[in-house]
Amino acid sequence: MMSASNNAKAIMCELTANHPVDGNSFVLHCTWTGHAPKAGQFFMIKPARFSFFLPRPIGVFEFNPVQNMVKFLITRHGKGTEELSQTQAGDKMQLIGPLGNAWADFLPDNGSAALVGGGAGVAPLSALVAEKPDYNFHFYAGFKTGFRDKEQEDVMLGAGKNAKKIVVSAEDGINALNGRIVDFLFEPENYDVVFSCGPFEMLKALMIKCKKRNVPCFVSMESRMACGVGACLGCTIRTVKGNRRCCADGPIFSSEDIIIDE
Numbered sequence: 001m002m003s004a005s006n007n008a009k010a011i012m013c014e015l016t017a018n019h020p021v022d023g024n025s026f027v028l029h030c031t032w033t034g035h036a037p038k039a040g041q042f043f044m045i046k047p048a049r050f051s052f053f054l055p056r057p058i059g060v061f062e063f064n065p066v067q068n069m070v071k072f073l074i075t076r077h078g079k080g081t082e083e084l085s086q087t088q089a090g091d092k093m094q095l096i097g098p099l100g101n102a103w104a105d106f107l108p109d110n111g112s113a114a115l116v117g118g119g120a121g122v123a124p125l126s127a128l129v130a131e132k133p134d135y136n137f138h139f140y141a142g143f144k145t146g147f148r149d150k151e152q153e154d155v156m157l158g159a160g161k162n163a164k165k166i167v168v169s170a171e172d173g174i175n176a177l178n179g180r181i182v183d184f185l186f187e188p189e190n191y192d193v194v195f196s197c198g199p200f201e202m203l204k205a206l207m208i209k210c211k212k213r214n215v216p217c218f219v220s221m222e223s224r225m226a227c228g229v230g231a232c233l234g235c236t237i238r239t240v241k242g243n244r245r246c247c248a249d250g251p252i253f254s255s256e257d258i259i260i261d262e
């Protein structure tokens with residue numbers, strides 16, 4: 001497994017926008033002058049001016065090398081992300097990154113890939129569509145609630161909209177297929193590889209499905225992190241190969257390595 005964390009830097013950046021997407025999600029736009037992140041990598045982020053919490057690991061949603069701008073799609077799910085939601089344009093942000101391995105490390109040169117994202121987990125997959133615009137990606141995006149309007153859809157899907165095929169589902173069925181996104185990936189065996197990011201329950205359902213059909217599957221794992229660079233062991237997960245650090249050995253792992261039934 002490859003890691004590109006050697007290029008990581010800690011830089012004090014400026015937040016140029018905090019764009020609310022719905023009641024629970026928002027997109028942070030930050031300046032970034034360090035090494036260009038690859039899709040699947042993440043940054044450790046915290047506001048510089050006030051912070052009672054450790055930095056939070058957030059996957060890259062979009063990177064614009066011309067504008068030196070990186071964007072993060074975040075859903076509130078605790079005190080740290082709540083604090084990030086309250087930041088405003090002009091705030092200084094400490095970013096450490098880019099960290100971890102990248103989707104491209106596992107992507108066949110020529111082929112097709114299903115990208116299956118749940119909630120804010122669509123973000124790192126959307127970044128991959130932007131990074132490889134000619135690749136045959138099919139983008140499966142699942143949400144708890146459907147999009148309110150086209151603008152919200154555009155923001156949440158990001159570059160994922162440019163995939164060769166898009167399937168969107170919502171558990172309330174509003175403006176989308178009604179149900180869980182994994183159920184709409186009918187034939188994973190049609191793809192050379194499946195990549196996924198989202199809640200573990202979704203990853204688990206997908207890994208089981210791919211295993212039954214013998215399809216290579218790679219998932220981006222989440223874990224609480226303190227250092228983000230492999231030093232504290234705080235993000236250790238158990239795998240079939242022993243303990244692995246989610247930040248430095250991942251966050252992307254082969255589903256064959258993940259212990260599903262815990």
Ligand code: FES
Pocket residue numbers: 224225226227228229230231232233234235236245246247248
């Ligand atoms: S967060 Fe410290 S080792 Fe991963």
